[in-house]
Amino acid sequence: MISNDQRDIDHRIIRSVYETFMPINDELHELIVSKTTYVEIAKGQEFIQQGGPNDQLGLLVDGLMRSVEIIDGDDHTMIFFDAPCFVTEYVGFLRREPSRHSIIALEDCRLYVWSYDDLQKMYSLSKESERVGRLIAECVIADVVNDVRSFRFDTATERYEKLTATFPKLVQRVPQYMIASYLGVTPESLSRIRAKLIKE
Amino acid sequence: MISNDQRDIDHRIIRSVYETFMPINDELHELIVSKTTYVEIAKGQEFIQQGGPNDQLGLLVDGLMRSVEIIDGDDHTMIFFDAPCFVTEYVGFLRREPSRHSIIALEDCRLYVWSYDDLQKMYSLSKESERVGRLIAECVIADVVNDVRSFRFDTATERYEKLTATFPKLVQRVPQYMIASYLGVTPESLSRIRAKLIKE
DNA sequence: AGATATCATTGACCTAAATCAATAATCATC
DNA sequence: GATGATTATTGATTTAGGTCAATGATATCT
Known part of the structure; x- marks a missing residue:
């Protein structure tokens, strides 16, 4: 500092x-x-x-x-x-x-x-x-x-969608496990949520 | 009014x-x-x-x-x-x-x-x-x-326990479904939570 | 008291997310 | 570019709580 x-x-x-x-x-x-x-x-x-x-x-x-x-x-x-x-x-x-x-x-x-x-x-x-x-x-x-x-x-999926909508660059700038933790889910769950959203 | x-x-x-x-x-x-x-x-x-x-x-x-x-x-x-x-x-x-x-x-x-x-x-x-x-x-x-x-x-059970600890009379004064709703669970779930706590 | 809402409990089943475990993909460092 | 660490994905299983449906228990009202 x-x-x-x-x-x-x-x-x-x-x-x-x-x-x-x-x-x-x-x-x-x-x-x-x-x-x-x-x-x-x-x-x-x-x-x-x-x-x-x-x-x-x-x-x-x-x-x-x-x-x-x-x-x-x-x-x-x-x-x-x-x-x-x-x-x-x-x-x-x-x-x-x-x-x-x-x-x-x-x-x-x-x-x-x-x-x-x-x-x-x-x-x-x-x-x-x-x-x-x-x-x-x-x-x-x-x-x-x-x-x-x-x-x-909101479900975890909805929280993720809202986060990426209001703060789209965040996903590029920080590791995914921190996003998961911010959303209140495990990294595994966020990975699955993303997989599901991509498939749609 | x-x-x-x-x-x-x-x-x-x-x-x-x-x-x-x-x-x-x-x-x-x-x-x-x-x-x-x-x-x-x-x-x-x-x-x-x-x-x-x-x-x-x-x-x-x-x-x-x-x-x-x-x-x-x-x-x-x-x-x-x-x-x-x-x-x-x-x-x-x-x-x-x-x-x-x-x-x-x-x-x-x-x-x-x-x-x-x-x-x-x-x-x-x-x-x-x-x-x-x-x-x-x-x-x-x-x-x-x-x-x-x-x-x-917190789990729903923990939220219920904290609520009754900090505000014990509330349970007497309002219907249970309102407490459930405040805790963010269904009335059925709160009923089961209470049943489990009593059994212990 | 009896009839009728309203509220609470219980049961059977379903779903979202957690947990545990194994890979796969990235990244940093020599 | 190979090596080891970190991060992400995928699979199998478990769990908390939701949903739907039926039954009991309380209130309320005439």
């Missing part, structure tokens, strides 16, 4: 990601940038380690990551993060608990990072930042609710 | 629920109360209707409700709401879309209600309210993530 100084920070990317949630005025933008650190994570390296400290919110600007939870020795892919997006293990981060997942770079990654403490300072200093924090949390809710619905109502 | 005026509002209950998220000062408390409406919903009646307008956030202070989504004619219980708690179909509410669920009283219910517009006004008027909104959203994330984990990792 390589950290650099302020000169490496691309203000426009940061602003444009935050602007997907609400208009960001110059004052808030300066506040955000002033707390930003730049980090590079090489392919295969961890950004966050399962069971370790969980005090960083990342904004992935380049690359691909996955969060993984190891339970009883098997590896479960919980989320893929495809730039540009925020990267964190949200629940542990908010509760100040050790991370439940590792977050690992599947390709060389570049991130901007804010510490938990700096984030709280931003919230205290600026009403606008409080709002953007709320809007981001609300979007996370929508994503997670989507996940519940998918596990509740 | 019966709406009454300000005199029916129990300030202490409202404050105590908000205080589970953060300390509420008098100014914010007054703001919240000034926008509050009181509503009673009789057993069997709807608070929110699937496909209908979704512009109310409820605080259930008495009673039990469930949110139900009808898909292809079958009825899926998405959540049980046991007072005191907030009641809404969050995603549609936030996105200003029709409600995905109905929310129905399983017992006679009493709620305090805020309209979407009043909530936005509160957010604009007060930094503190923005923060409490964020903190509530963050708690919702934790709940929903829990749901995903349960559907992903």
Whole structure:
């Protein structure tokens, strides 16, 4: 993990990601940038380690990551993060608990990072930042609710089809067993699902 | 649905629920109360209707409700709401879309209600309210993530055991087929799960 | 109390996906 | 390009839960 100084920070990317949630005025933008650190994570390296400290919110600007939870020795892919997006293990981060997942770079990654403490300072200093924090949390809710619905109502085949529809390049970029794990099925099952879909 | 005026509002209950998220000062408390409406919903009646307008956030202070989504004619219980708690179909509410669920009283219910517009006004008027909104959203994330984990990792039997452990009275208060539906299994399966657990 | 819904249980059978095991295909490295 | 490791496929078998159908048990209502 390589950290650099302020000169490496691309203000426009940061602003444009935050602007997907609400208009960001110059004052808030300066506040955000002033707390930003730049980090590079090489392919295969961890950004966050399962069971370790969980005090960083990342904004992935380049690359691909996955969060993984190891339970009883098997590896479960919980989320893929495809730039540009925020990267964190949200629940542990908010509760100040050790991370439940590792977050690992599947390709060389570049991130901007804010510490938990700096984030709280931003919230205290600026009403606008409080709002953007709320809007981001609300979007996370929508994503997670989507996940519940998918596990509740969809078959593995349907989940696979939806994933390839919304994220077609993923299948090229990561090994199939990680996709299987993300879908909640075994690699053998995913292989059969794919065989069946091809036959049709 | 019966709406009454300000005199029916129990300030202490409202404050105590908000205080589970953060300390509420008098100014914010007054703001919240000034926008509050009181509503009673009789057993069997709807608070929110699937496909209908979704512009109310409820605080259930008495009673039990469930949110139900009808898909292809079958009825899926998405959540049980046991007072005191907030009641809404969050995603549609936030996105200003029709409600995905109905929310129905399983017992006679009493709620305090805020309209979407009043909530936005509160957010604009007060930094503190923005923060409490964020903190509530963050708690919702934790709940929903829990749901995903349960559907992903737990068997139906485990989900049933967890539900009865965390909410033992529920089984007395609602028909079993609703519990089955909440757990994501058929009534027949839940009946067998219970039979097996009793035998052990 | 008797009649009628509604709800819960039980049985027989079916299906999606898991498990275990063996190959086959890829990929990385010397 | 050969060698060993990782990843993907295919087959045989098992299991959790679904589906369909019948029977019991509870409520509710006149």
